[in-house]
Amino acid sequence: MDDKTRYEELCTQVRETALLQSTAALLEWDQQTGLPAKADEYRCQQMTFLAGEIHRRNTDPKLGEALEQLSDSELVADPESDAATVVRNLKREFDRNVRVPADLVKELAKATSAGHNIWVKARKEDDFASFAPTLQNIIALSQQKADAIGFEDCRYDALLDEYEPGAKxxxxxxxxxxxxxxxxxxxxxxxxxxxxxxxxxxxxxxxxxxxxxxxxxxxxxxxxxxxxxxxxxxxxxxxxxxxxxxxxxxxxxxxxxxxxxxxxxxxxxxxxxxxxxxxxxxxxxxxxxxxxxxxxxxxxxxxxxxxxxxxxxxxxxxxxxxxxxxxxxxxxxxxxxxxxxxxxxxxxxxxxxxxxxxxxxxxxxxxxxxxxxxxxxxxxxxxxxxxxxxxxxxxxxxxxxxxxxxxxxxxxxxxxxxxxxxxxxxxxxxxxxxxxxxxxxxxxxxxxxxxxxxxxxxxxxxxxxxxxxxxxxxxxxxxxxxxxxxxxxxxxxxxxxxxxxxx
Incomplete structure (x- = not known):
């Protein structure tokens, strides 16, 4: 397979993953605008499943292989080209994602999906004690995620990098x-x-x-x-x-x-x-x-x-x-x-x-x-x-x-x-x-x-x-x-x- 074909197949795979990500975003929007109260549990299952599927695709070994091969391709010779931008950023994301266990991704998705509704209720009732155990669990899972990703100076670096790439x-x-x-x-x-x-x-x-x-x-x-x-x-x-x-x-x-x-x-x-x-x-x-x-x-x-x-x-x-x-x-x-x-x-x-x-x-x-x-x-x-x-x-x-x-x-x-x-x-x-x-x-x-x-x-x-x-x-x-x-x-x-x- 030549590099151009490999790159096109890579883009197709990533675009398909984006379809799942947009579906998850739509479910989150629905959860925060009009989800029936008794639908919480099933929505949590939906979000957890999608998070697992998205992570599976984002850590697919074939994706990693394609990125490795394309990283030295003439397609990315110009660092400001579209191809170079795509490959460079996808490889960075892949290297980060592959370090996080799938089970941890699902646990975090489950905890945060349920956590939103617990937070809404706790804020409405002015009851921090009812939210504290949930928050403690989410923090513990986030700490595990940071440790899995790795860091040089402090654990927070690993999480900050997700939102502001490269920041310390x-x-x-x-x-x-x-x-x-x-x-x-x-x-x-x-x-x-x-x-x-x-x-x-x-x-x-x-x-x-x-x-x-x-x-x-x-x-x-x-x-x-x-x-x-x-x-x-x-x-x-x-x-x-x-x-x-x-x-x-x-x-x-x-x-x-x-x-x-x-x-x-x-x-x-x-x-x-x-x-x-x-x-x-x-x-x-x-x-x-x-x-x-x-x-x-x-x-x-x-x-x-x-x-x-x-x-x-x-x-x-x-x-x-x-x-x-x-x-x-x-x-x-x-x-x-x-x-x-x-x-x-x-x-x-x-x-x-x-x-x-x-x-x-x-x-x-x-x-x-x-x-x-x-x-x-x-x-x-x-x-x-x-x-x-x-x-x-x-x-x-x-x-x-x-x-x-x-x-x-x-x-x-x-x-x-x-x-x-x-x-x-x-x-x-x-x-x-x-x-x-x-x-x-x-x-x-x-x-x-x-x-x-x-x-x-x-x-x-x-x-x-x-x-x-x-x-x-x-x-x-x-x-x-x-x-x-x-x-x-x-x-x-x-x-x-x-x-x-x-x-």
């Missing part, structure tokens, strides 16, 4: 530490200002149906294609890709808090626009997959914050918002509304946090899950450790488990190593946006006119279409000319927030 815990710790050192003085400066804007108007009455209509209108306006996607409700907002033309975004609404539903929808739409911006003809292959979760998060945070919390954005959308919510916003000026959505104030809930303090929420989770995986923090001590970090970093103590240690879905899903990508995404987002401004000119004018296609097109071409051709650091350097840094993010925050606070 020590490097992330240094990056986030530098970000915290820059954020804390800025937050203190804002706290000390004589001008303290109020966010009270955001806590008035906002009818859910009107929120849904407005959120859909805005997300469609910025570029989310509803002919290739849909918007639904769930306990915890997320985005999932079912196929090259089927991207599902999910959010939640609070009738007495405007920001939760609106900015949550913009956030998930940003994720969805990345998925929709990937090369559909390469679906299932590394050339048609997102670069990393840090890059994925950069897209959601860019649209949520750098666009959605900008003054120019609301010059266009605020009159619409006033029409949608006349009782709550009819007597409020654009300037006051803009200040309200950019108030910096320590809060309990990560997904509802302001731009500046949000990263402190992430750093807390990163430190806690790193210690859980490394075995230096016990589940029995987790809630107290959570509260202590919130008190020291944000000056507040959660009054309940639901608003504290139980607020995120990630640990019930076994997503250890995921949280740091949120802050990495914030850093990438600011660097990408600065590069877009440099190339496209001031984007405030088109935003104020309700035009967002220029930025979307730029992101499609500069970020999305590359797939996994480059690592996150390589992509950032290629797009922005700079290595990852917190400088652009701090500049963005200062430029927006200091005037809001009269500084």
């Amino acid at each position: 815990t020590a490097e992330v710790d240094q990056v986030l530490g530098g970000l915290r050192d820059a954020l804390v003085p800025l937050i203190d400066q804002l706290k000390g200002s004589e001008t303290q804007p109020s966010g009270k108007m955001l806590h008035r009455s906002y009818p859910i149906n009107a929120q849904k209509e407005f959120a859909r209108e805005a997300s469609e306006k910025i570029g989310f294609d509803y002919s290739r996607g849909r918007l639904d409700e769930t306990h915890h907002p997320f985005c999932t890709e079912i196929g090259p033309h089927d991207c599902r975004i999910l959010t939640r609404y609070d009738e007495s808090f405007f920001s939760a539903g609106f900015f949550g929808t913009l956030h998930e739409a940003g994720h969805g626009m990345y998925e929709q911006g990937l090369r559909s003809d390469q679906h299932g292959l590394p050339t048609g997959r997102y670069c990393s979760l840090g890059i994925h998060e950069s897209q959601s945070r860019l649209w949520e914050n750098l666009v959605g919390r900008s003054y120019a954005f609301w010059k266009h959308f605020y009159p619409v918002a006033q029409q949608r919510f006349p009782q709550s916003l009819g007597d409020q000026s654009l300037d006051d509304f803009f200040a309200a959505i950019n108030v910096v104030e320590p809060s309990l809930i990560r997904v509802e946090a302001d731009e500046a303090t949000y990263n402190l929420h992430i750093i807390i989770r990163f430190e806690l899950e790193r210690d859980l995986i490394d075995g230096t923090l016990a589940v029995d001590d987790l809630a107290d450790a959570w509260n202590a970090k919130y008190e020291s970093s944000l000056g507040i103590i959660p009054p309940s488990f639901a608003d504290g240690v139980l607020q995120d879905v990630h640990w019930s899903a076994g997503l250890f190593g995921y949280f740091p990508t949120y802050s990495l995404g914030n850093l990438y987002a600011s660097q990408f946006f600065a590069a877009a401004q440099a190339e496209c000119g001031d984007l405030a004018k088109p935003f104020a006119n309700g035009e967002f296609s220029e930025l979307k097109k730029w992101l499609n071409e500069r970020v999305h279409h590359h797939g996994q051709s480059y690592s996150s650091p390589e992509l950032a350097k290629k797009v922005t000319g700079q290595a990852l840094s917190h400088d652009a993010l701090i500049t963005d925050l200062r430029n927006k927030l200091l005037p809001v606070y009269g500084l």
